[in-house]
Amino acid sequence: MSEQVLLRVEGLSKSFGSVPAARSVDLAVHRGEALGIIGPNGAGKSTLFGLIAGDVRPDAGRIVFDGRDITRDPPHRRCRAGIARSWQIPRPFVHLSVYENVLVGAYFGAGLRGREAERAALAALADTGMDRLADRPAGSLTILQRKRLELARALATRPRLLLLDEIAGGLTEAECVELVELIRGLHAQGLTVVWVEHVVHALLAVVQRLVVLDFGELIAEGEPAPVMADPRVQEVYLGIHLE
Template sequence: MSEIHLKCEGVWKKFGGFEALRGVDLEVKKGEILGLIGPNGAGKSTLLNLINGVYSPSRGRITFEGKDITGKKPHEICKLGIARVFQIPRPFYEMSCLDNVVTAIVFNSQADRNHAERRAAELLEFVGMKYPNRSPDEVTLQDKRRVELARSLACNPKLLLVDEYMAGLNPGEIQEASELLKKVNEELGITVIWVEHVMHAIMGLAERIVVLDHGLKIAEGSPQEVVKDKQVIEAYLGSAMEIMEA
């Protein structure tokens, strides 16, 4: 059996009286791409926020590489090797794309400027960014996402949490972005948990899919198993398919 990289056991998150997650168990295998899907408000981003320490679980336990990381702060979790790619890139617009990545490297490793610049240029090349010297407001959404991805790779993560990487991209860009996530996984050996609403992309790339609905895990399995699951079709895929076909 393959090694478990990250484990969530009975994880709950309450916001006041509202239960956003209700006892979710999750096992992520080392080296896999795990897809996390479900309707709006299901708790997907909240689960990522618990894993990278933006929130603490109300109950339950999260372990990474066998270590309990429950309730640790985001910078501690980042140091342990978990990075996050946010849906909405928030670069520093007053500096170039390259300097955005340099800043992330210096922040994470206290590397000297020359070393950080070389590493940032390598990372931007790896993600296919052709305009490293432009400001983030002079590049497309796809390129902003590339920069966001390069920034998240600055801490040399072993596990990457990706939230709706495809949102707002056109079909050609979605194809390129899929290839890039695959390259991150295969060439860098990074485990990926990927939240996505673009069904054909996630079904084509993720080895396993976990489905959340109203804070509960309602299904898990291969993409082929999950698309046939009655509960999943009722809760999510029925409407997701209609959206895809519209």
């Protein structure tokens, strides 16, 4: 059983002042699965990602990745261990080219050198359809291109767990379809994906399991259809239609 679990989060809590962002969250992510996380604004979704990626220090609880306790590891060590993330608001290195942005991940995340790193960076650009923009300064990209760059950089670190933070937000319907195809393809190649998303229909096109957060608490978990039909979830999501 435990070999099937890639990431385990136990009793994870975090408060900002008196506002709880995570309240004793327990969660297991299985190898090769695609897990979706939904919840209203301020439910603690991004905080949970921060806790897993290491930007946010937990007040209590434990994070185990691949059988190793990483609760006290800094972000760069977690990335090197195989956890990659995309930021909700893209954070490109604006003075570097697209290619250099991705090269950072290949060099320091995947620990590659020389030609090998260059090839990995180019492969990540090709996988995300960014190869034609390789020479462009990252500061000049459009929002969709920035989101793709987030994904390309994450892939260049050769992750085993990919954390996607609202990567479909702000995209047109056609762009969204493209992105879903891309993520579905990565998942099909064996990558474990955890995806936080407000655009629920995009999420449901990919994930096999759904977790719902509300006020830092995990209120529902399971297969997408029953979870979305759960009265508590419907209450939380009043006004958001399930397609």
